[in-house]
Amino acid sequence: MTTARELDERYGRTGRRRLPWIIAGVLTAAVVVAFGWMIVVSEMSTVTADDVGFTVTDEHSVDLRFQYTAPRGSDVTCVVQALDAEFGVVGWKIVDIPAAEAHTSAFDVTIPTVAAATTGLVKSCWVA
The missing domain is CATH 1.20.5 (Single alpha-helices involved in coiled-coils or other helix-helix interfaces)
Structure with a gap:
């Protein structure tokens, strides 16, 4: 077997x-x-940003309020824009934000414009 x-x-x-x-x-x-x-x-190491609000102060500037979430203790750089009624860029600025101990922080910035703007927003942010 x-x-x-x-x-x-x-x-x-x-x-x-x-x-x-x-x-x-x-x-x-x-x-x-x-x-x-x-x-x-x-x-x-990612940075996210959310627009909180904006105020068109005059034909030559927009005040933008936004909050960003980034790793604690990291310097952050953001590009902010002002747009006109046809969504054309009429102003922009690079903003360097020093390191913060909080994970989420708020920031206010004034964007100079070359024409009347209708909105302001954050284009992108990254760890510097």
Whole structure:
């Protein structure tokens, strides 16, 4: 009578087939962990900004109020814009904001314009 071990050896059902699957599983887990860590690190250094409000003071300036969220203790640089009724840029300014201990902070800035503006907004922000 043929034993189970003899049948396994005859048809190649040995423990050696598991090794490639184990290696593939470990490599897949390592890749998932690496990509997850890269996402966490990139999110930790991102800056988001939200417009709170604006006031058109005259034909040559707009006051913009916004809040930004950035890593604590990081200097932040933002580009702010003033737009006209047709969404054309009539003024812009680069604002350097010193590091703050708070995760979210508010900031006010006056944007000089070359024509009458109808709105002011934050274009983008980044860690300086």
